[in-house]
Amino acid sequence: MSEQTPSYLAGHLAPVQDETEATGLHVTGALPSELTGRYFRNGPNPLPGEDSGHWFAGHGMLHGVRLENGRAAWYRNRWVRTRRLDGARPIGPDGIRDLAAGAANTSVIQHAGRILALMETSHPYELSPELDTLGPCDFGGRLTTGMTAHPKEDPCTGELHLFDYGVRPPYLTYHRLTADGELATSFPVEVPGPTMMHDFAITPHHIVWLDLPVVLDPDLVGRGVPYRWSDSYTARIGLMGRNDPAVRWFDIEPCYVFHVGNAHEDDRGRVVLDAVRYGPDAWRAAWARAGGPPGPGQAAAAGVSSLHRWTLDPATGTVTEQALDDTGVEFPTLDDRLVGLPHRYLYAVDSHAIVKVDSEHGLVARHDLGADWHAGEAVFVPAAGSTGGSLSGSTGGSTGGSTGGSAAGSTGEDEGWLLSIVTHRSPSVPSRLLVHDATDLAAGPVATVHLPRRVPAGFHGTWIPDTEPHR
Numbered sequence: 124m125s126e127q128t129p130s131y132l133a134g135h136l137a138p139v140q141d142e143t144e145a146t147g148l149h150v151t152g153a154l155p156s157e158l159t160g161r162y163f164r165n166g167p168n169p170l171p172g173e174d175s176g177h178w179f180a181g182h183g184m185l186h187g188v189r190l191e192n193g194r195a196a197w198y199r200n201r202w203v204r205t206r207r208l209d210g211a212r213p214i215g216p217d218g219i220r221d222l223a224a225g226a227a228n229t230s231v232i233q234h235a236g237r238i239l240a241l242m243e244t245s246h247p248y249e250l251s252p253e254l255d256t257l258g259p260c261d262f263g264g265r266l267t268t269g270m271t272a273h274p275k276e277d278p279c280t281g282e283l284h285l286f287d288y289g290v291r292p293p294y295l296t297y298h299r300l301t302a303d304g305e306l307a308t309s310f311p312v313e314v315p316g317p318t319m320m321h322d323f324a325i326t327p328h329h330i331v332w333l334d335l336p337v338v339l340d341p342d343l344v345g346r347g348v349p350y351r352w353s354d355s356y357t358a359r360i361g362l363m364g365r366n367d368p369a370v371r372w373f374d375i376e377p378c379y380v381f382h383v384g385n386a387h388e389d390d391r392g393r394v395v396l397d398a399v400r401y402g403p404d405a406w407r408a409a410w411a412r413a414g415g416p417p418g419p420g421q422a423a424a425a426g427v428s429s430l431h432r433w434t435l436d437p438a439t440g441t442v443t444e445q446a447l448d449d450t451g452v453e454f455p456t457l458d459d460r461l462v463g464l465p466h467r468y469l470y471a472v473d474s475h476a477i478v479k480v481d482s483e484h485g486l487v488a489r490h491d492l493g494a495d496w497h498a499g500e501a502v503f504v505p506a507a508g509s510t511g512g513s514l515s516g517s518t519g520g521s522t523g524g525s526t527g528g529s530a531a532g533s534t535g536e537d538e539g540w541l542l543s544i545v546t547h548r549s550p551s552v553p554s555r556l557l558v559h560d561a562t563d564l565a566a567g568p569v570a571t572v573h574l575p576r577r578v579p580a581g582f583h584g585t586w587i588p589d590t591e592p593h594r
Contacts, residue, residue: 131178131414135497135546135580138168138181144199145575148188152570154558155540156193157507160588161252162542162556163187164499165240166581167228168202177347177414182208183228183240185254186544186578188556191589195556195572203227203240203248204256213245222246222269223259229272230583234283235304236594238587243321244269244287252593265306268296272583273322273383278460284330286312288320290339295320297330297368310368319350322398324386325463329394331386332361332370335379337406347414352379352406360433360442362394373435373442379406384430384455384469385462393436397469397482399453400431400446427451430469430480448485452478454500454583458536460511468537470561472498477543477557479564488564495548497580501541503561504586509538537561540569546580554578 132138167181175181183203189196202208203226211224225245232239239247239260247270249257261267268287275284281302288295293311301307312332317339324331336356343349358377361370384397401409405426430447452471469480477498479488492498505511541559556572 129174129414130412132169132174134548136178137550137577138171138579139184139200139576140171142199142201143576144197146197148195148198148575149573150195150570151573152558152568154190154193154195154570154572158504158540158542158558159191160586160591161187161189162502162584162586163231163238163254164544164578164581164584165227165229165231166579167226168579168581170208175347179228179348179413180226181228183226183242183248184581185231185240185250186581187254188572188574190572198574198576199254200576200578201254201256203250205248206259222261222267225269228582231585232274232276233585233587233591233593234274234276234300235302236592237304238593241270241272241274243272244289246270252587262300262304262306265309266298267309268298270298271321271323274300275323275325275462276459277325278462278464279327282307284325286320286323288318290317294318295332297363299366308366312363312368312370316356318356321381322383324383324396324398326386326388326394327463328364328388329386330363330365331383331394331396332363333380333383333398334359334361334372336377337379350415352403352410354403360396360435362435362437371437371440373433373440375433375442375444378402378431381428382453382455384471385457385464385466387463387465389434389465391436392438393434396433396435397447397455398431398433399428399455399471401428402426428453430455430471432482447482448480450478450480450486452480455480456501456503458503458505458511458539460505461536466536468561470501470503470541470564472500472543474498477501477541477559477564479537479561490559490564490567492545495552497546497548499544499546499580500583501543501559502584502586503539503541504588505539509535511536535562542584542586544574544578544581544584546578550577552577 168184169181186200207224225242227240227248229242238250246259283300295312299308319337336353340351363370379401380398386396455471476491481487557568558570
């Protein structure tokens with residue numbers, strides 16, 4: 124990396140310069156034939172010669188791999204054709220917020236037949252199954268705010284819960300989509316200031332808010348992503364009943380959370396939240412690496428982010444905190460059929476490894492990639508015929524892959540596959556899509572799809588099986 128090249132434009136983060144596609148990809152190992160569908164991964168990718176000023180701010184680019192019947196049929200990458208890509212700015216010269224001028228660079232989901240590329244504080248963009256941009260989506264004109272990059276689909280009702288945070292009151296707005304994709308509920312939620320709320324959680328009876336001390340700094344507007352750590356902003360977690368704007372707040376130790384693993388309600392009615400926690404030093408270090416200033420008069424500090432658990436008791440108004448594991452991780456995932464429900468396993472990445480964490484025992488398995496490879500988020504795909512541990516009344520499958528064998532045909536919580544794009548630090552080395560058996564992560568991938576190009580390390584992906592209908 125030259126002295127002039129920011130870290131977020133170099134090494135495993137360096138953007139690619141064009142769009143391409145290839146068919147009949149080389150595979151080593153054996154792809155499970157049940158994996159028939161599309162794996163999409165989103166992330167920032169500035170245009171050639173462009174410096175976005177922050178890793179989080181580059182234009183959205185989707186990378187897609189089509190798997191079918193044990194083969195990798197194609198790879199392609201496409202920029203999301205947003206208004207911003209065409210030169211529009213989020214705030215126009217008239218001072219009006221252009222909700223269709225976001226970068227759409229953070230995540231990708233499918234809900235009610237729509238494939239949506241998401242970035243917080245702006246409208247999503249709808250995509251075709253071939254990654255063509257269909258245009259911005261405001262759900263029939265009813266979405267008048269932005270949309271979080273981390274909506275939560277309730278596996279029991281099919282509803283999609285989402286929110287927007289802003290720089291002016293109301294600082295937080297809650298929305299709910301029906302299972303059919305209609306925007307049914309919207310109302311403001313009171314918070315004291317313009318906090319950066321990247322993620323949240325749901326349970327059967329609650330929306331779980333994270334009101335944490337990373338806030339807008341007006342002096343940084345126009346310089347990448349204008350947020351900083353605030354020692355004066357109280358860290359707290361809120362419990363809100365569904366369809367009720369009243370929130371019960373619980374003060375916690377100062378920290379920040381980019382990503383939630385999951386939340387659930389225990390048999391005593393307490394809400395248990397598992398998420399990746401950053402203390403002040405860890406947040407400043409991560410923010411500096413991404414391109415943001417560590418804070419006025421402060422150098423970037425050292426620290427790691429790790430999985431943490433908060434247990435909130437509405438009956439007593441108390442909250443307890445504990446570390447689930449001390450490994451530095453990010454991008455936690457789980458079986459999406461357990462969102463808001465009791466779970467045992469979370470999957471995450473530790474820079475150069477994919478890890479599996481048992482909420483009862485801590486980290487139980489890992490697959491190390493080597494120092495030259497960077498691990499991308501591992502998306503869990505349930506095995507054919509599995510029902511998930513909690514959904515079937517089980518507490519989960521094997522602990523850390525001790526049983527081995529194939530994921531297919533079982534009903535434990537970890538019976539399924541993990542899909543992850545991994546990126547080499549050298550720009551000349553093509554990336555790979557790894558497929559792991561989640562019951563035996565330490566054994567290494569059961570299949571490796573060799574992609575035709577390097578894929579920059581990015582953010583979040585999704586698996587869309589052929590059984591899911593498209594609009």
